[in-house]
Amino acid sequence: MTTVNSTAATPIVSVKPIVLPAPGRGADLPVRVTAPVTGHNLPIIVFAHGFGSNLDGYGPLVDHWAAHGFAVFQTTHLDSRRLNVVASDAHDPRMWRYRVDDMTRILDNLDALEAAVPGLAGRLDHSRIASAGHSFGGQTAAVLLGLRVTDPLTGTAEDLSDPRVTAGILLATAGRGGDALTPFATDNLPWLRNPDFSHMTAPALVVAGDADDLPLTTRGPAWTVDPYTLGTGDKSLLTLIGAQHFLGGISGYEVAETTDENPAHVALVQQVTVAYLRHALGIDSSGWNTARAALAGDRYPIGRLESK
Template identity: 75%
Template sequence: MTSSATVAPGVPEAVPVVSVKPVVLDAPERGADLRVRVSAPVTGSGLPVVLLAHGFGSSLDGYGPLADHWAAHGFVVVQPTHLDSRTTGTAAGGPHGPRLWRSRVDDMRLVLDRLDELTAAVPGLAGRTDHGRIAAAGHSFGGQTAGVLLGLRVRDPETGAVEDLSDPRVGAGVLLATAGRGGDSLTPFADERLPWLRDPDFTHMTGPALVVMGDRDELPLTVRGAEWTADPYVLSPGGKSLLTLFGAQHFLGGISGYEVAETTDENPAHVALVQRVTLAYLRHALGVDGNGWRAVRREFADGAHPLGRLESK
């Protein structure tokens, strides 16, 4: 499936996409095999790769508006199904609960380790990817997962340990409507049920990233309102950009799927903007072509864009 969203200057036109699911990676230590979806354009070579981590409860079938758009415009998009997916039957309060954050990072590392195997499962894709240009993206819980690969540190709620789990194979990130700092920013519900949110450290998240937030994202996880989701930008080192969507809630107009019931703020214009800005950013951050990103920045330069605000540091 291709997207009809307008692309920025310097970004190639959409081409047809081939998508294969599930590609199953055996993972005995995980307790269940890892099921993955791989989408790619039918033409092109030297294709960069995006690992897309879904939000809590979703699966490899989610985020079509993003996965389809990125693939149609030259990216190989790899979507693992994490253990918190509703399709696995694993609940946050179950035996994997406190380790869910870490199991997601391990899933992404497994995908990176076996990328050749995954791409070989897509007819005609073998040999067409560029393993030197890899980004990690994620929405909500998936944003934290992507952030860890860029240097975000999470205090393990079971051991108290804080490890550097960044991966040098990941060159950039896109963090969509994801969690901010812990401590007194959290609601009692979040502190009790999602202990991996208690003490994140963004000061080591040195990799380049685009953070996307909605200014009406009122999550039950924080007492600070939508500004909490800007923390990954505000609290991390430079080399970051922040796209704020005016009037958008947690699903940023509908990025998690086509016609999904969970979208409370359906807005095709917001989705199209997220598609366009993230695509231009990924091409820029991975060194494919910076013209699209420069065009996007010019578009927002006067601060009068009707849909949002873009800032960088």
Template identity: 65%
Template sequence: MTSLSDSARAGVPGTPSPVVSVKPVTLEAPGRGADLQVRISAPTTGSALPVIVFSHGYGSSLEGYGPLTDHWAGHGFVVVQPTHLDSRTVGLAQDDPRTARLWRLRVADLKRVLDRLDVLEAAVPGLSGRVDRDRVAAAGHSFGGQTAGNLLGLRVLDPVSGAGEDLSDPRIKAGVLLATAGRGGADLTPFAAEHFPFLNPSFAHMTTPALVITGDRDDSPLTVRGPEWTADPYHLSPGAKSLLTLFGAEHSLGGIAGYEVRETTDEHPGRVALIQRFTRAYLRHALGVEDAGWTAAKKELAQSATPLGRFVSRPGLAA
């Protein structure tokens, strides 16, 4: 395993490193209908830097999720953010023939990023030779959580045949799924079942270690089950999994989608700070960087007199 420099190990906790961010970097994408636009952010110091490939929620873009992506990059990660075709910045028409395949095209976007990490690394001044491609994680919020989940082993089931293709990727060693959809079928509202047939995931093969983060007030209009629906990726998947449930959090989990964005209905800087600490520490642990930060984050939450959430886990690497 590649050894880490002191600066790469210094991601928990403390003053963040200066960050360099380059956008957009264009990756050719034959058959997609448009080239893929990507943003890459990385600390200006450190070597053997682990990578997070981040999938945005429906309608967002590489411009979103600064509260998470800026934090990760400032604490020793290379963060790669593609803009998917459902982004408002793309303006895909509802009758575009690609609309029905958006979920698959999203997965293809993440795989294309993984395939072209050399190009993305070279696009950032001073980054070449500082990336550890053996330590790569996938993360995503909402629709992006399902997209990232596909690389962890989640399978989208055909609503007619019940078959689901294996789109997992062995290059992904861990994941973070934030406010991600649960089971489909009878758990969906009639509107969701009609308009979003791809919301029919099976977690039975999602074996890659992951941290699932939910809000106990994330009452989605897509499901009849209420906030507990978004905990399905934890409860219904095998292997080492962890679950952080945030008290009082709605779908934006306190404001992770961006700084002062209109999508945030439950602004809460404390929740965002907790997610920052937990995701950073979890990924450093799950990717084999260091364990002390993860131990400290769990202990701090457990001993808080006024905890902002509840944590549970299953035994294994990421527990």
């Protein structure tokens, strides 16, 4: 497929950890910022890692996004293996909410984070912010877009959407609850039981692998398409043919957890996500239009793109 990136790659810089005070969290919040070394009015991506990962993960995506003009903010959530969380703590029914609070704390402290990175001050566009995440992180990102999660402790589904976030990228993330869940997921991951996608109205690109057969669901790979089919408003779906949960290797360079290593899948995700974000954030739609034309129907052997 002809490249859909309409900007040339530029050198990037990554600074970590920038530590934000987080009273009541149990640990302060470490943040990694990755951005191009040149350019102004840089749009912002706040990224949530998958269960157990950390702020050093997802280099193939984060580096690519930064090299094409985005400032990317990552943290290490409390479920990270890096923090040596015991299994009982990792399944704390509040874990989903801690993650959302982490993302909100980053947004609340963008000025301080920007000032802490040499050469970045004054170069960010605070009016163009997207949330993104993979797996559990996809649900975290979706909450900022309007997804409502029934809190297992209170039984309520609070609106935690953030008006500062106007678009999203949801990578291989969870679908509906109820009978779509396996007994293990129902018993151990209570934040998956009753998600409500009907309020997720902000524009989002959902990325799903058609071989992503997770042990959390009875529905097979179709489960990760639910955020597209059940979400309302402007949604698009990139389906990777033959891809499993790590979508060819987006979680890191040469990581052992990738079961379906495929550089072509990773390149496709890189290109389409950049094109989508530039379109959804009102920067330039030319790359997105090219991607939609190239990936319509069954024209491209490893992926297809559709919108509603």
